[in-house]
Structure formats: structure tokens, C-alpha cells
Amino acid sequence: TPRLLAVANQKGGVGKTTTAVNLATALSAVGQNVLLVDLDPQGNASTGLGVKRSSITKSVYDVLFGDSEVYEVAVQTKVPRLSIVPSSVHLSGAEIELVSASKREHRLKAALRKPLPYDYVIVDCPPSLNLLTLNALVAVDSIVVPLQCEFYALEGLSQLIKTVGRVQKHFNKSLDIHGVVLTMFDRRNRLSAQVAADVRDYFGEKVYKTVIPRNVRLSEAPSHGLPAIVYDMKCAGAQAYIRLAREIIGRERKL
């Protein structure tokens, strides 16, 4: 059965979707079979992989509410060995519908903890610690935490750690933080270096050695419906995500 990773951080705009899309692509580029699950009602990961909203008939919404299995909803992307369970607008109503549903925190887990034909499943989470993100934290083995090198982003970490602790205690004993990836790092500005130093003090080894630089090609790629690794393989951002994938696989081997 696949390794299940959630890309999560309730702070908005820290690079969750960019990390989920490019990490998934980099893992598939080195031969892994990968499934990306877009759990964000905004559906940015789906767009970033070229899935048009108008062409979606079934989505992660149908998986959460038990109407469909993952294999019925997953679609092949333009990237070899990379499939996606797309988001849909119905997901924005899911939060309220889940509150009174049975097993409301375990629905994604029930759908993913099955023999699936993938080596990795990567879940892109919305910017919130709501029931959708909770479903992801209950379902997965580990969390990859993108952290923008900015002051406000640092502030949200303690809430995320507390939530992970609660999920470990009540729902998913073996959940752990796989690692923290520093994103949008800008060599020219002191704040980036300062935040990076604070994060390494706090998390030590958990912080990946690979740092993702601020790189405009990363933000241009989604408008072409392509991951940066496909849009411009040689750019600094794409190269950083390829290094990150190698680092993650290296850590997995040691486990």
C-alpha cells in the first residue's frame, strides 16, 4: 500500500499547492507511481495539473461522501505516472455537511487505506484546520509542512503542532511531521534568513536541507496548466523540487 503524505499548513499562501504539485511531479519523474488528492475547494492543484473544472464529473467530494471509490474518480494527468483525484466546487459545502455526518474525520482514511496502485499519495490541503484538513491528517502517515520565510507564517506553527498532537492522541497514533520545507526564500532579504534560522532552531533535523527559492517561473507555470518541472525543468524552482523529492525518498529509505 502507498505511502500517504499530507501537504498542510493553515497559514494561507505559503506554497502548499506549489509544493504538492511539484513534489508529486518530481516523484513520478524518478519512477514512482503517484496519486495527488486535491482537498482544497479552490481546486488550484487540479488547475496546476491542467484538469479543467468543466471536464470534472466526479471529484474528491464523491469520495468523501461514499458515492465513489478512488479508482473511479482518479484521472491521469499530462505527467506520466501521475494521477489526480480532482477538487470541485461542491467541496466548499463539504465542511458544513461533514459536521453532522458519521465518522466525519475518518472518511478520507476509509477511501485511501486500501491497496491502491501507487507508491505515494499526496494530499493538498486548504488553508485552515477545518474538517477537510482533519480528514487528511487522520488518513495519512506523515505531513510535509511548507513554511514561507515570513513572520506571520512562523506564528501559525504552534497551532499546527497542537492540532497534530490532538490528531495523534485521538485519531492517528503514528502520524508524524515528515519535514518542514522552507519556501519562497529570498537571499536578498534579511527576514528570510532570520525566519529560516528560527525554524531550524525549533525543528532541527526535521527541516529539509532543500530550500525552495522565490522563483517567478513557479508562479507562471500554473497559468499553462503545467507543473514547473514540466514547464521549465531547468529553472531554480523546478530544480529545488527535484532535490526535495530525492531528499524525501532518501529519508524514506532510512525509515
Add this chain to the structure above:
Amino acid sequence: TPRLLAVANQKGGVGKTTTAVNLATALSAVGQNVLLVDLDPQGNASTGLGVKRSSITKSVYDVLFGDSEVYEVAVQTKVPRLSIVPSSVHLSGAEIELVSASKREHRLKAALRKPLPYDYVIVDCPPSLNLLTLNALVAVDSIVVPLQCEFYALEGLSQLIKTVGRVQKHFNKSLDIHGVVLTMFDRRNRLSAQVAADVRDYFGEKVYKTVIPRNVRLSEAPSHGLPAIVYDMKCAGAQAYIRLAREIIGRERKL
């Protein structure tokens, strides 16, 4: 009674808090009495105005659940004529608690539609179209929409417009979009200019003439617990927010 504005956009990291804090400060700097309401569980607006989480006894959570009035919870900030109703960690549980509460969408409105000693009330919203944001859209007169000049940010606009339409129909007939403010605009990159052009095509006059440039001083200020306008009045970011405040007051006069 005060003019009520919500700063909202479900896309994460687009500059909602930075806009709420600096617009509120700029309005108070030109003589208006202003109240900022921090409706985000992350509490970034509270931190950005120097309110320490440990010193908070009552928060917007108590206002939503009817235990306190606004005047009992509002605290004076370091900025003259600017008070804040701070956030608290309890707010992250508010979403689930609100779902089954009576008048769940109208709670903030009940607290704000009163004779309050302010000219403006500005509500900072979380990155989601959840019941907290819905409470803000039901309570206010108008919405200021910060829009980061990036592709993913553009994609979320249609969902925001649809939600505003639903709120107008069912809860708040006179709600309108006061304006769209382009944030983190980077003159050096084509994508910024392209997104800005697309937004002006779509929204026309609703797009403020004032554009907020990417300016590192805006992201340094919160680590000192100060709005940029106080931390570094002369910087490009602070000057842009002062121009935005004048533009908003100018538009208000015409109404």
C-alpha cells in the same frame, strides 16, 4: 453608525491582514475613529497591532457567542484612534460550534449593527468561505478584496463573486464590492502586469487606482508588532496604503 467594511478573499496569503491593519491605521492617521475586528483564528491582525495573545481575556469569540458586547472586548492599540476586537485560539473551534447555533450567519451583524463610537469598522477575514467569513459578509456594508497579482489568485475570484451574490440574495441585500486592491505588485515581472490587466478588464472602475507594491518593509513590520505606517512611514508599502485610504474616503464621499 459606522461604515462597515470586510477585507475578504478565500485565497490564502493575498494580503488580507496586511491590508486590514494598514488601511485601518491610515484611516485613523487622517482623523477617523476606527475599530478593527480580527475574525481569523490565526490572529495575525492582533499580532500585527502588538496585541499579545497571552494578554487577551475576551475576544471576538465572546462577541459571536453572545457573552460580550463589542465595547467590552475592544482594546485600544498603540495607534491613536484605532481599537481592535482581538482574535483568540477559541475561534478555531467556532466554525463547528456555529453550524448548529441559532442565527448562525447573523451573530457578528447583531454585535456590529449598533451605535458604536467609530467612523469605520474593518473586519479581517480568514482564508476561506466558511461561517466566520459568512458572518462578516452578512454584517458589513461593503467588501474590500485584496488580490495578489498571481494566476492562482485570479482563479478564486469567480467563487468569491458567486458567494457575494448568494449573500446579497439571502442575507444582506445592500452588500457590494467596494473595490479590488492589487497587492504584492512586482514591476519587474510580466505576470503581475498581465494579472493586473485581466482584473481591470473584469472589474473596471471597481479596481482601486492605488496598487500596493511588493515591499519587504510590509512583511518586517509585524515582527515589531507595528503597522508598516508606524514602523516605516516613508516606505513604498506604507505610502501606498495611505494613498489607498485617501482613495477609499474619496469614494465614500461620492456615495
